[in-house]
Amino acid sequence: MSLPFSSIMVAPNGxxxxxxxxxxxxxxxxxxxxxxxxCREAGAAAIHIHVRDADNRHLLDADAYRAALQAIxxxxxxxxxxxxxxxxxxxxxxxxxxxxxxxxxxxxxxxALRELVPEAAHEPAFAAFxxxxxxxxxxxxxxxxxxxxxxxxxxMQQRGVIPWDHVPVLYVLGRYTANQTSTPQDLDPFLxxxxxxxxxxxxxxxxxxxxxxxxxxALRGGHMRVGFENNLWRPDGxxxxxxxxxxGLVADIAGRLGLGLLDADGLRQSWAQA
Numbered sequence: 150m151s152l153p154f155s156s157i158m159v160a161p162n163g164x165x166x167x168x169x170x171x172x173x174x175x176x177x178x179x180x181x182x183x184x185x186x187x188c189r190e191a192g193a194a195a196i197h198i199h200v201r202d203a204d205n206r207h208l209l210d211a212d213a214y215r216a217a218l219q220a221i222x223x224x225x226x227x228x229x230x231x232x233x234x235x236x237x238x239x240x241x242x243x244x245x246x247x248x249x250x251x252x253x254x255x256x257x258x259x260x261a262l263r264e265l266v267p268e269a270a271h272e273p274a275f276a277a278f279x280x281x282x283x284x285x286x287x288x289x290x291x292x293x294x295x296x297x298x299x300x301x302x303x304x305m306q307q308r309g310v311i312p313w314d315h316v317p318v319l320y321v322l323g324r325y326t327a328n329q330t331s332t333p334q335d336l337d338p339f340l341x342x343x344x345x346x347x348x349x350x351x352x353x354x355x356x357x358x359x360x361x362x363x364x365x366x367a368l369r370g371g372h373m374r375v376g377f378e379n380n381l382w383r384p385d386g387x388x389x390x391x392x393x394x395x396x397g398l399v400a401d402i403a404g405r406l407g408l409g410l411l412d413a414d415g416l417r418q419s420w421a422q423a
Contacts, residue, residue, distance in 0.1 A: 163378030164207035178220035187393035192400030195230035211252035303345035330356035
């Protein structure tokens with residue numbers, strides 16, 4: 150029996166870190182484009198991007214996103230799926246988060262369930278937004294921080310709030326662990342038989358064991374998100390060189406383990422079949 154195919158998405162910057170955290174952290178469109186191209190060559194099929202304002206603070210802005218998307222397209226073409234974030238970071242409200250996605254019309258977007266549907270009263274607006282995404286063929290990935298959120302998402306699907314039979318999800322491992330350092334065991338609560346099982350799921354992880362976490366997920370049928378948004382360290386605890394080196398490390402180990410890696414078109418097809 151052959152091992153499953155997986156994919157790597159790079160999350161190169163996030164909304165909080167700056168070059169004081171690591172000089173190779175990409176911020177503007179040109180740096181994001183160069184990172185996208187380098188990570189594509191290292192084995193990534195997709196990139197998850199945040200944009201910043203003039204003071205390098207987290208920003209949800211259509212023009213800033215358009216500039217970054219154009220730069221990445223120029224550098225990587227359609228060989229790299231670009232997923233924008235709708236993350237609030239305590240700054241934006243759900244209506245603002247959804248509005249920027251509608252203005253940008255990206256190929257893909259990440260949506261944190263706890264941010265966009267903090268209470269049941271937000272479900273109708275979220276359902277209408279997802280229906281719009283489906284009509285526009287924009288692929289959402291729902292971010293889930295706990296198994297309880299996965300169960301909540303499954304309940305929303307059963308009640309028709311989610312207009313797909315299945316939707317890709319991202320399990321965030323170890324967000325609330327000591328020193329925010331994830332381990333592969335943090336995946337287990339999401340995959341126990343009593344939990345709803347998503348056909349297309351990915352993981353991201355914090356700290357030096359990021360590679361171990363995502364590779365453990367890949368061996369169990371999941372997909373991998375890697376990058377400076379969550380981790381600046383190599384597995385041995387030394388500082389990482391850059392995002393492309395982190396992608397290359399995971400891709401190399403995946404190959405040695407016999408895991409196949411999807412390119413951008415393969416990932417698009419995988420998402421469409423979920």
